[in-house]
Amino acid sequence: MRLVVGLGNPGSRYARNRHNIGFMAVEAIARRHGIPSFRSRFKGELAEGPIGGERRLLLKPQTFMNDSGESVAETARFYKISPSEIVVIHDELDLRPGKLRVKCGGGTAGHNGLRSIDALLGPDFWRVRIGVGHPGIKELVLPYVLQNFPGEEVSLWVAPLLDAVAEAIGLLLSGAPDAFMSEVARCVAPPDLDAAGVSGQS
Secondary structure: OOEEEEOOOOOHHHOOEHHHHHHHHHHHHHHHOOOOOOEEEOOEEEEEEEEOOEEEEEEEEOOOHHHHHHHHHHHHHHHOOOHHHEEEEEEEOOOOOOOEEEEEOOOOOOOHHHHHHHHHHOOOOEEEEEEOOOOOOHHHHHHHHOOEOOHHHHHHHHHHHHHHHHHHHHHHHOOOHHHHHHHHHHHOOOOOHHHHOOOOOO
Protein backbone atom coordinates (compact mmCIF):
# COMPACT_ATOMS: atom_id res chain seq x y z
CA MET A 1 0.00 0.00 0.00
CA ARG A 2 1.53 3.26 -1.13
CA LEU A 3 -1.06 6.04 -0.78
CA VAL A 4 -2.87 6.97 2.45
CA VAL A 5 -5.84 9.30 1.96
CA GLY A 6 -7.60 11.11 4.78
CA LEU A 7 -11.09 12.37 3.99
CA GLY A 8 -12.44 15.71 5.17
CA ASN A 9 -13.39 19.23 4.14
CA PRO A 10 -10.76 21.96 3.65
CA GLY A 11 -10.52 25.11 5.76
CA SER A 12 -10.38 26.03 9.43
CA ARG A 13 -14.18 26.04 9.71
CA TYR A 14 -14.24 22.25 9.32
CA ALA A 15 -10.89 21.30 10.83
CA ARG A 16 -12.20 19.72 14.06
CA ASN A 17 -15.47 18.33 12.67
CA ARG A 18 -16.35 14.67 13.12
CA HIS A 19 -16.42 14.42 9.31
CA ASN A 20 -12.73 15.45 9.24
CA ILE A 21 -11.29 12.65 11.32
CA GLY A 22 -9.61 11.32 8.16
CA PHE A 23 -7.66 14.58 7.80
CA MET A 24 -6.77 14.42 11.50
CA ALA A 25 -5.48 10.87 11.14
CA VAL A 26 -3.25 11.67 8.16
CA GLU A 27 -1.87 14.71 9.98
CA ALA A 28 -1.12 12.53 13.02
CA ILE A 29 0.69 10.01 10.78
CA ALA A 30 2.81 12.78 9.25
CA ARG A 31 3.77 14.11 12.70
CA ARG A 32 4.60 10.67 14.11
CA HIS A 33 6.84 9.71 11.18
CA GLY A 34 8.48 13.10 10.65
CA ILE A 35 7.09 13.48 7.15
CA PRO A 36 7.70 16.99 5.74
CA SER A 37 4.99 19.57 5.20
CA PHE A 38 2.08 18.99 2.86
CA ARG A 39 2.16 20.83 -0.45
CA SER A 40 -0.60 21.65 -2.93
CA ARG A 41 -0.83 19.03 -5.70
CA PHE A 42 -3.53 17.09 -7.54
CA LYS A 43 -6.42 19.13 -6.06
CA GLY A 44 -5.18 18.20 -2.62
CA GLU A 45 -2.41 18.52 -0.07
CA LEU A 46 0.26 15.88 -0.58
CA ALA A 47 3.20 14.79 1.57
CA GLU A 48 5.77 12.06 0.97
CA GLY A 49 8.12 10.32 3.35
CA PRO A 50 9.23 7.03 4.91
CA ILE A 51 6.95 4.87 7.01
CA GLY A 52 8.34 1.52 8.09
CA GLY A 53 11.33 1.96 5.83
CA GLU A 54 9.26 2.50 2.67
CA ARG A 55 8.33 5.70 0.85
CA ARG A 56 4.64 6.49 1.29
CA LEU A 57 2.29 9.24 0.10
CA LEU A 58 -0.19 11.05 2.35
CA LEU A 59 -3.07 12.95 0.74
CA LYS A 60 -5.77 15.31 2.01
CA PRO A 61 -8.15 16.11 -0.90
CA GLN A 62 -9.08 19.81 -0.98
CA THR A 63 -12.12 19.45 -3.24
CA PHE A 64 -14.60 19.17 -0.36
CA MET A 65 -15.84 15.77 0.67
CA ASN A 66 -18.29 15.08 -2.16
CA ASP A 67 -15.58 15.36 -4.85
CA SER A 68 -12.72 13.64 -2.99
CA GLY A 69 -12.31 11.13 -5.80
CA GLU A 70 -11.00 13.79 -8.18
CA SER A 71 -7.90 14.37 -6.04
CA VAL A 72 -7.38 10.67 -5.28
CA ALA A 73 -7.72 9.66 -8.94
CA GLU A 74 -5.30 12.33 -10.18
CA THR A 75 -2.71 11.29 -7.60
CA ALA A 76 -3.15 7.60 -8.39
CA ARG A 77 -2.80 8.17 -12.14
CA PHE A 78 0.34 10.27 -11.77
CA TYR A 79 2.11 7.77 -9.51
CA LYS A 80 0.61 4.69 -11.25
CA ILE A 81 -0.99 3.46 -8.03
CA SER A 82 -3.70 0.81 -8.24
CA PRO A 83 -6.81 0.91 -6.01
CA SER A 84 -5.48 -2.02 -3.96
CA GLU A 85 -2.49 0.15 -3.01
CA ILE A 86 -4.70 2.94 -1.62
CA VAL A 87 -5.85 3.28 2.01
CA VAL A 88 -8.70 5.71 2.72
CA ILE A 89 -9.31 6.81 6.33
CA HIS A 90 -12.79 8.15 7.04
CA ASP A 91 -15.49 8.69 9.64
CA GLU A 92 -18.08 5.93 10.11
CA LEU A 93 -21.55 6.63 11.52
CA ASP A 94 -22.36 2.94 11.97
CA LEU A 95 -19.54 2.30 14.45
CA ARG A 96 -19.51 3.45 18.04
CA PRO A 97 -17.07 6.27 18.79
CA GLY A 98 -13.52 4.96 19.11
CA LYS A 99 -14.10 1.69 17.26
CA LEU A 100 -11.93 1.02 14.21
CA ARG A 101 -12.38 -1.45 11.38
CA VAL A 102 -10.35 -2.17 8.23
CA LYS A 103 -11.54 -3.77 5.02
CA CYS A 104 -10.80 -3.82 1.30
CA GLY A 105 -13.65 -3.12 -1.08
CA GLY A 106 -17.34 -3.04 -0.27
CA GLY A 107 -20.04 -0.43 -0.44
CA THR A 108 -19.99 3.24 0.49
CA ALA A 109 -22.71 3.15 3.20
CA GLY A 110 -23.90 6.57 2.05
CA HIS A 111 -20.52 8.23 2.62
CA ASN A 112 -20.14 10.81 -0.14
CA GLY A 113 -16.34 10.82 -0.04
CA LEU A 114 -16.20 7.07 -0.56
CA ARG A 115 -18.86 7.30 -3.24
CA SER A 116 -16.77 9.82 -5.18
CA ILE A 117 -13.64 7.65 -5.01
CA ASP A 118 -15.61 4.54 -5.96
CA ALA A 119 -17.07 6.31 -9.01
CA LEU A 120 -13.62 7.15 -10.38
CA LEU A 121 -11.47 4.22 -9.21
CA GLY A 122 -13.87 1.40 -8.42
CA PRO A 123 -14.45 -0.17 -4.99
CA ASP A 124 -11.23 -2.15 -4.53
CA PHE A 125 -9.38 0.24 -2.22
CA TRP A 126 -8.72 -0.22 1.49
CA ARG A 127 -10.87 1.60 4.05
CA VAL A 128 -9.98 2.42 7.64
CA ARG A 129 -13.35 3.14 9.25
CA ILE A 130 -13.21 5.22 12.43
CA GLY A 131 -16.46 5.21 14.37
CA VAL A 132 -17.94 8.56 15.35
CA GLY A 133 -21.37 7.27 16.40
CA HIS A 134 -24.81 8.21 15.08
CA PRO A 135 -27.11 10.97 16.31
CA GLY A 136 -30.02 8.52 16.22
CA ILE A 137 -32.15 10.38 13.67
CA LYS A 138 -31.40 10.48 9.95
CA GLU A 139 -32.27 14.18 9.69
CA LEU A 140 -29.60 15.04 12.26
CA VAL A 141 -26.75 13.25 10.49
CA LEU A 142 -25.45 16.23 8.48
CA PRO A 143 -25.32 18.75 11.35
CA TYR A 144 -23.89 16.02 13.58
CA VAL A 145 -20.92 15.16 11.35
CA LEU A 146 -20.26 18.86 10.69
CA GLN A 147 -19.98 19.61 14.40
CA ASN A 148 -16.64 19.75 16.17
CA PHE A 149 -15.72 16.92 18.50
CA PRO A 150 -16.49 18.07 22.06
CA GLY A 151 -13.37 18.66 24.12
CA GLU A 152 -14.11 15.75 26.43
CA GLU A 153 -14.27 13.35 23.48
CA VAL A 154 -10.97 14.64 22.10
CA SER A 155 -9.17 13.81 25.32
CA LEU A 156 -11.19 10.65 26.03
CA TRP A 157 -10.72 8.84 22.73
CA VAL A 158 -10.00 10.95 19.62
CA ALA A 159 -6.42 11.95 20.43
CA PRO A 160 -5.43 8.52 21.85
CA LEU A 161 -6.93 6.70 18.87
CA LEU A 162 -5.22 8.92 16.31
CA ASP A 163 -1.91 8.46 18.10
CA ALA A 164 -2.40 4.68 18.00
CA VAL A 165 -3.29 4.74 14.29
CA ALA A 166 -0.20 6.82 13.54
CA GLU A 167 2.01 4.48 15.55
CA ALA A 168 0.68 1.27 13.98
CA ILE A 169 0.03 2.40 10.38
CA GLY A 170 3.21 0.72 9.13
CA LEU A 171 1.63 -2.67 9.87
CA LEU A 172 -1.31 -1.92 7.60
CA LEU A 173 0.86 -0.51 4.83
CA SER A 174 3.06 -3.60 4.89
CA GLY A 175 0.02 -5.83 4.30
CA ALA A 176 -0.96 -6.83 7.84
CA PRO A 177 -4.44 -5.33 8.43
CA ASP A 178 -5.33 -7.71 11.26
CA ALA A 179 -2.11 -6.89 13.11
CA PHE A 180 -2.83 -3.19 12.59
CA MET A 181 -6.31 -3.48 14.10
CA SER A 182 -5.02 -5.55 17.00
CA GLU A 183 -2.28 -3.07 17.79
CA VAL A 184 -4.66 -0.12 17.72
CA ALA A 185 -7.10 -2.01 19.96
CA ARG A 186 -4.27 -2.87 22.36
CA CYS A 187 -3.28 0.77 22.65
CA VAL A 188 -6.75 2.29 23.08
CA ALA A 189 -10.09 0.71 23.94
CA PRO A 190 -13.37 2.26 22.74
CA PRO A 191 -14.63 4.60 25.47
CA ASP A 192 -17.69 4.13 27.67
CA LEU A 193 -19.30 7.40 26.66
CA ASP A 194 -22.39 6.87 28.77
CA ALA A 195 -20.31 6.48 31.91
CA ALA A 196 -18.27 9.52 30.90
CA GLY A 197 -21.41 11.61 30.56
CA VAL A 198 -20.94 12.34 26.87
CA SER A 199 -24.28 12.70 25.07
CA GLY A 200 -25.39 12.62 21.46
CA GLN A 201 -23.74 9.28 20.58
CA SER A 202 -24.96 5.76 20.02
